[in-house]
Amino acid sequence: xxxxxxxxxxxxxxxxxxxxxxxAILVDxxxxxxxxxxxxxxxxxxxxxxxxxxxVSHEGHLSRITVVTTGPADVVEQIKTQLDRLVPVxxxxxxxLTGRALERELMLIKVKGKGxxxxxxxxxxxAFRARVIDATVESFVFELTGKPDKLDQFxxxxxxxxxxxxxxxxxxxxxxxxxxxxx
Amino acid sequence: xxxNVIDDDAEAVAPHILPExxxxxxxxxxIVIRALADQGVEHIFGYPGGAxxxxxxALFQQTEIEHILVRxxxxxxxxxxxxxxxxxxxxxxxxxxxxxxxxxVTGLTDALMDSIPLVCxxxxxxxxxxGSDAFQECDTVGITRPCTKHNYLVKDVNDLAQVLHxxxxxxxxxxxxxxxxxxxxxxxxxxxxxxxxxxxxxxxYHPRLNGDPDKIRAAIEILRGxxxxxxxxxxxxxxSGPEASRLLREFADMTGVPVTSTLMGLGAxxxxxxxxxxxxxxxxxxxxxxxxxxxxxxxxxxxRFDDRITGRLDAFSPGSRKIHIxxxxxxxxxxxxxxxxxVGDVAxxxxxxxxxxxASKAQIDPAGMADWWRRINSWRARDCLRYxxxxxxxxxxxxxxxxYELTKGPNTYVTTEVGQHQMWAAQYFRFEEPNRWMTSGxxxxxxxxxxxxxxxxxxxxxxxxxxxxxxxxxxxxxxELSTAVQYNLPIKVFILNNxxxxxxxxxxxxxxxxxxxxxxxxxxxxxxxLAEAYGVKGxxxxxxxxxxxxxxxxxxxxxxxxxxxxVDKMENCFPMIPxxxxxxxxxxxxxSEETIGKAISDEGKMLV
Numbered sequence: 001x002x003x004x005x006x007x008x009x010x011x012x013x014x015x016x017x018x019x020x021x022x023x024a025i026l027v028d029x030x031x032x033x034x035x036x037x038x039x040x041x042x043x044x045x046x047x048x049x050x051x052x053x054x055x056v057s058h059e060g061h062l063s064r065i066t067v068v069t070t071g072p073a074d075v076v077e078q079i080k081t082q083l084d085r086l087v088p089v090x091x092x093x094x095x096x097l098t099g100r101a102l103e104r105e106l107m108l109i110k111v112k113g114k115g116x117x118x119x120x121x122x123x124x125x126x127a128f129r130a131r132v133i134d135a136t137v138e139s140f141v142f143e144l145t146g147k148p149d150k151l152d153q154f155x156x157x158x159x160x161x162x163x164x165x166x167x168x169x170x171x172x173x174x175x176x177x178x179x180x181x182x183x
Numbered sequence: 184x185x186x187n188v189i190d191d192d193a194e195a196v197a198p199h200i201l202p203e204x205x206x207x208x209x210x211x212x213x214i215v216i217r218a219l220a221d222q223g224v225e226h227i228f229g230y231p232g233g234a235x236x237x238x239x240x241a242l243f244q245q246t247e248i249e250h251i252l253v254r255x256x257x258x259x260x261x262x263x264x265x266x267x268x269x270x271x272x273x274x275x276x277x278x279x280x281x282x283x284x285x286x287x288v289t290g291l292t293d294a295l296m297d298s299i300p301l302v303c304x305x306x307x308x309x310x311x312x313x314g315s316d317a318f319q320e321c322d323t324v325g326i327t328r329p330c331t332k333h334n335y336l337v338k339d340v341n342d343l344a345q346v347l348h349x350x351x352x353x354x355x356x357x358x359x360x361x362x363x364x365x366x367x368x369x370x371x372x373x374x375x376x377x378x379x380x381x382x383x384x385x386x387x388y389h390p391r392l393n394g395d396p397d398k399i400r401a402a403i404e405i406l407r408g409x410x411x412x413x414x415x416x417x418x419x420x421x422x423s424g425p426e427a428s429r430l431l432r433e434f435a436d437m438t439g440v441p442v443t444s445t446l447m448g449l450g451a452x453x454x455x456x457x458x459x460x461x462x463x464x465x466x467x468x469x470x471x472x473x474x475x476x477x478x479x480x481x482x483x484x485x486x487r488f489d490d491r492i493t494g495r496l497d498a499f500s501p502g503s504r505k506i507h508i509x510x511x512x513x514x515x516x517x518x519x520x521x522x523x524x525x526v527g528d529v530a531x532x533x534x535x536x537x538x539x540x541x542a543s544k545a546q547i548d549p550a551g552m553a554d555w556w557r558r559i560n561s562w563r564a565r566d567c568l569r570y571x572x573x574x575x576x577x578x579x580x581x582x583x584x585x586x587y588e589l590t591k592g593p594n595t596y597v598t599t600e601v602g603q604h605q606m607w608a609a610q611y612f613r614f615e616e617p618n619r620w621m622t623s624g625x626x627x628x629x630x631x632x633x634x635x636x637x638x639x640x641x642x643x644x645x646x647x648x649x650x651x652x653x654x655x656x657x658x659x660x661x662x663e664l665s666t667a668v669q670y671n672l673p674i675k676v677f678i679l680n681n682x683x684x685x686x687x688x689x690x691x692x693x694x695x696x697x698x699x700x701x702x703x704x705x706x707x708x709x710x711x712x713l714a715e716a717y718g719v720k721g722x723x724x725x726x727x728x729x730x731x732x733x734x735x736x737x738x739x740x741x742x743x744x745x746x747x748x749x750v751d752k753m754e755n756c757f758p759m760i761p762x763x764x765x766x767x768x769x770x771x772x773x774x775s776e777e778t779i780g781k782a783i784s785d786e787g788k789m790l791v
Contacts, residue, residue: 031336032324032334035328036328043329074520081515082513087387087388088387090387
């Protein structure tokens with residue numbers, strides 16, 4: 001059945017272009033704060049493409065959460081204001097709007113293979129400046145840091161060469177320039 | 184075997200008195216009482232249980248705070264809501280762990296949706312038992328996280344006072360809402376330092392009160408150029424305090440702009456004013472909705488463009504420039520894009536607008552306004568709240584009109600349950616002052632009205648407090664009649680009994696071919712006898728001729744009264760914007776059965 005459009009009940013029916021946005025969220029490092037942030041995303045039907053969290057100031061009791069989300073501009077704006085009003089949230093910054101923000105992700109990737117495949121895997125790893133951090137006679141574990149699309153590309157190339165396991169950290173991001181994110 | 188005879192309770196019984204706290208310290212339970220007293224709390228609504236016994240013991244040994252014992256924790260939360268809504272002060276709830284906390288969830292969600300300041304203290308199993316599936320354990324902070332503005336689990340008694348003061352700060356400031364403080368039993372017994380509320384500052388939470396001056400000026404400029412302006416006001420005006428209502432009146436007066444309001448905002452602007460258009464939205468008036476649709480400038484004050492207000496979004500007030508004042512930044516541009524969004528407290532922003540308007544001697548084009556009022560008056564001439572009168576059966580609208588005529592005055596407070604009777608109360612009872620109207624708007628909680636009336640009555644012992652109810656809703660919290668009797672609270676419950684869950688039945692008639700699936704109130708109790716069983720005076724009325732005498736008897740009786748008023752069973756609530764339609768596509772009363780059947784399109788039937 002065709003869904004009615006333009007009604008208040010189908011606000012999700014967006015036809016605007018969706019783009020990925022990277023949000024940096026400074027929060028008080030208190031129990032449950034991550035659950036609040038994640039609960040807001042699930043409760044309001046927003047996407048989480050990746051999420052990282054870690055304490056960034058022990059004395060200041062601050063954690064930084066980096067969320068990559070996808071949505072139309074107005075939904076992302078809504079996500080930002082909804083996050084901002086959570087009580088333990090200090091500030092929220094949409095890094096995608098600040099210009100070419102710095103984004104890095106770390107990946108561990110295990111490749112199993114022999115002979116030509118193994119040599120080829122090592123050769124590509126070198127080209128990507130991936131480090132070998134574990135090796136057996138028939139496997140490697142590579143460590144690779146970079147932008148998410150570089151990591152995607154590496155996975156793509158390793159897949160036919162015996163890729164058996166991937167662990168990724170999600171994106172850590174920061175704005176360029178001399179300004180710090182306000183706390 | 185009695186399931187309650189278990190270790191945890193046994194442990195609670197063993198120390199007959201609370202352990203003495205060392206000098207300069209207090210027990211956690213004493214800290215709770217002290218913090219509440221410091222916050223100016225006079226009444227709390229609660230229900231004891233194993234995990235809050237130390238707090239109840241501390242309550243027993245003091246006289247500053249009066250505790251009202253409820254019959255179900257949901258009742259406690261609604262009482263606290265009624266108390267808060269009618270006073271502007273926070274409502275305070277005290278319940279035990281597990282079922283005590285889960286029963287409070289409905290009221291907490293209701294308070295979140297309607298921005299009501301509540302502080303709910305929940306007991307929790309001792310810290311070392313958390314996570315062990317202990318008796319009456321539940322993850323209270325986990326369960327209440329999405330239905331509170333904020334919540335806390337206190338794990339150190341030295342944090343307790345700070346957390347409680349923070350809870351009051353968060354609940355009452357910014358956009359108000361419910362806050363839960365979960366206190367494990369061992370923390371209630373432990374001794375720690377008390378911190379006074381003056382010493383508490385919040386690290387991250389600083390809601391903004393003053394609006395951006397540039398945006399306020401921009402809003403004034405837009406308003407000044409209007410020819411067909413409207414003020415669309417909401418519960419935010421009430422929450423901002425009496426000064427906000429006063430300023431709204433002043434601003435409307437000096438600009439001459441027509442005013443409409445959401446369900447939550449009724450009373451902020453006086454119904455007696457010539458500029459009052461009545462409520463807007465799904466069951467709003469013809470003039471209010473048409474004016475919203477056709478206006479050229481809309482000033483939204485403390486409302487949130489809820490779906491009951493906007494109807495079909497892409498047809499919502501298509502030609503207007505919109506200005507939105509809200510203390511919650513997340514409400515701006517949420518459902519409807521606005522040209523100017525002013526984040527700030529309604530009273531602060533309106534004061535600034537009034538000041539600028541006065542200083543600049545601004546005026547809206549008189550010719551344009553005269554024309555606008557002519558159109559509004561032509562819509563008013565439709566008399567959209569007209570209904571077919573009857574000599575033989577009581578029309579529910581007529582009953583509300585008579586209640587209004589016989590009880591109106593600044594000392595009358597009205598609460599409602601949820602459904603048709605709620606909409607009739609909103610349409611036919613006229614409010615002149617803020618804080619006189621308590622209803623469950625956002626969540627639509629059946630069972631809200633009677634406990635809310637108890638809370639209102641506790642806050643205003645001399646007031647006339649009427650719960651306009653339905654026979655289905657009232658049964659959801661009927662046990663609280665016992666609370667009204669225990670505390671001698673003379674609330675008046677007026678049931679518009681049509682033997683149906685009326686709004687469900689109306690939608691089934693409109694949307695589902697009149698197949699009244701499970702909406703008939705089968706096996707109704709004899710409400711008069713039920714009232715008498717509780718020690719409440721019961722009255723019944725089934726003839727229009729007896730209506731006035733019954734209402735008078737209800738008001739004059741010195742004590743709680745329940746009236747079972749038998750009304751027309753098939754009456755529908757009109758006017759109505761059918762789901763999926765625009766503001767200018769209303770159906771009015773007195774339409775044919777055929778029109779009613781076709782009122783809602785197939786697409787509209789998908790909506791709620």
